Every structure is written in structure tokens, then in C-alpha cells.
Amino acid sequence: MEFSKEEISKKAEYCLSCKIKMCQKGCPLGNDITQFISYVKEGKYEEAYKTLCETTVLSPICGRICPHKSQCEGSCVRGVKGESVSIGNLEAYIGDLAIENGYDIPKLTNERKNKKIAIIGGGPAGLTAASNLARHGYTVTIFEKYDKLGGILRHGIPDFRLDKNILDKQIEKILDLGIEVKYGAILGKNIKLEELENEFDAIFLAFGANISSKMGIEGENLNGVYGGNELLENNNHPNYIGKKVAVIGGGNVAMDTARTIKKLGAEEVKIIYRRAEKQMPAEKKEIENAKKEGIELLFQTNVVKILGNEKVEKIECIKTELVKKEGEAREVPIDIAGSNYIIPMDYIVMAVGSKTENEIVQNLGLELTKKGNISVDEHYMTSKEKIFAGGDLSGTKATVAWASRSGREAANEIMKFLEK
């Protein structure tokens, strides 16, 4: 555990226990933050855990890797004049204690329901939906492509940010609710949607959207151009020793890939981002960490083309200026004509966005959005009855807490549908 009991107690005492709970509003999961912190103040840790379990089953994970500054902590009243309450640290502490002391995720009924639900994908959305259904007495089977659960928590977020030991233990706790898992089960390859429709009363699709988008620029097909999502998911990297690498993008994937590549021995890593630092979607803490580790960040810089014979040799960049445009919430980066320059480069990593796996989603016979996500209505139902979808796959805001919320809410909708 990162903090002592005394440190945690001090962090809890700093909370003002506001009557109007702005922190709860800022949390995508709607955790009752002031209530769980009140229990921490009284030393009632199991009660604090039970309070968190009303809305989340991912406390030790969200406590560590949620973008707190733009969610709960960003809404904390303490933060208006000074430092906000360390909500993430407190949540992680309680989540860790629950693992250490064996506090169970409470079941919500002892009654068994005679309905079976298939969940496709064992990431935050799938795991949360599965727990909610199992806690209500339903029979749940998760179908997962890999031999381990966790989704991007395992095959994306690097170990230096999320200890996989904690993840394993939390997943164990979730599976203790009585959830069955079929590993190595890939929808669209060795399992078909129709087969699941025949066997299950409802299906929840939560297999994510972890394919790197491309920029559509010249040279993108040269050897030495990679997708950040794939590098992290497969943990299969080229030899970076003595090499120069450019990572293009400004979000989590860009930060995690750049930092991983630097740790793997690259001589030089540059993050190229077309907007300003203050517009970067990555957490401030991650940007600071990247800088400390010697990664260079080039702001207001766009990539025009990648140059080389068969393999990457150089990258052509251009400076941008930020311009206010009507109808746009934030300033738009515009290339400054004639400001082009070329830098030598060995590898380029695209981290400009993530999308769904075309080959699979297009063959499911379900309606898709323009962006290629699975289309759902306000009840998380797809264009086919009894098939629901959530998380990154259906285009939910791509954070763990939002994916998890969609899993929890979709499970509630599935229960309503099954009990109709």
C-alpha cells in the first residue's frame, strides 16, 4: 500500500463532507464520495468499501488510474482555493484494504434468477455488467478473447501505472460472485452471435475499440510505422536501442506508448501534438512524468508526411497556430504555411485515436454509427432485440469509469428487459 493509515486518515479529515456533493457529480460512476470518506474518518473501512460497492467494483483500479483531475477531484470544493481532496488515493486505499482483508463485493439478493446472460469482452464494461447481473442472481458467462480478463487494464495500461497483481486480485473478487468465463473465445472467429442468441436470454457486447486510427498521410504504410494501441496490446516492440521515435497524439495512448518506448531504451522519443499543452487530453501528471523521463513534447506541431525508401527515415512537420472558429468549443489548429521542417526518425507511432475492429463489427448484422461504433438506444439496446452494447465499443467516453458506468447501466436495462 502506498500510504500509511495515518496519512490516509489525514487525507480523509481534509474532506469537508459537503452537503452538496460536487465530487459525486464529477464521478462518472456517481460514487458517494463524501459518505465513503466519512467512514474512513471513523475508521470504518469495510463500511467505506460497501459504500463504494454500491456504484463500482473497480475501486483499486479507478483509485489509481482515473483522470481524477477532470472527474471527481476536479469538482472538489477544496480545489477551488487550494488542493482538492485526494479522492483517488483514498479510493485505492479502501480497494486495497478490501483485497487484503477479504471484504467481499456484497450480493444484492440470494434469490437465483432463471436467466442466462452472455457478456462479450472482459474489460471494465464487461466486468462491471457481469458483476451487477451476478449480484442480482443472474447466471453470467463472460466470453473473452485472451486467457486473462481486464481488457485495456491488462493489455494497454503499462505496469508502471497499474500493478497487474492488484488487477488480478480484483478480478478474482469479481469472479467470486459466481461468474463463469470462457477464455480464448473470439466473437466473429470461433464464436458466432447467432449461436449465443440461441443459448442466452440476453447478450452484452463489450469488446472495446482498441485499433489505432490512421492519419491518412503519405508514407504511413512504410515499415517502421506502428499503431500505439497495437504495440501496447501485443507488447511486441521492435528494438528501440539507439533509435529515434516520434509518437503522434496527445492522449493516454500517446503518453503510455512514449513512456514505454523510452523505458525500452530508445535514444530519443518525441511526442508530436498539433494543439497546445493545455489542450492535451492526457492527465497533467502523465505529461509531467513524460517530461521528467526525458521525452520531448512538440506542441502546435502537425505531421505532413513520413519519408523513406521502404522504411521510415524522416518525418516532415509543420507548425500550427490556434484559431478561434465559430461553432467550435475550443481553438482549432491551423497549419502555418511555409513553416515545414524535416527531422530524421527511425520509428513513428500513431496515437491519434482508437476505433473498433471493422472486420468483426461489420459482420454482426447490427446497426453502426458513422464512426463505426455499435449503435445503441437509450436502453443500451442495439438494433437487435436482446443484444445490448456498451463501453468503448458503443462510443462511450473512453475512460475506465465511463466504460464501467455503461456496463452497470446496461446491466440494469438488461434486467428490466428480462423481467418484462
Ligand SMILES: Cc1cc2nc3c(=O)[nH]c(=O)nc-3n(C[C@H](O)[C@H](O)[C@H](O)COP(=O)(O)OP(=O)(O)OC[C@H]3O[C@@H](n4cnc5c(N)ncnc54)[C@H](O)[C@@H]3O)c2cc1C
Ligand atoms: C493505452 C491506453 C491507456 C489508457 N489509460 C487510461 C487511463 O489512464 N484512465 C482511464 O480512465 N482510461 C484509460 N484508457 C481508456 C480505457 O482503458 C478504456 O476506455 C476502457 O478500457 C474501455 O473499456 P471496455 O470494457 O469498453 O473495453 P476494453 O478495455 O478494450 O475491453 C474489451 C475486452 O474485449 C476483449 N475482446 C476484444 N475483441 C473480442 C472478441 N472479438 N471476442 C471476445 N472478446 C474480445 C478484449 O480482449 C478485452 O478484454 C486508456 C486506453 C488505452 C488504450
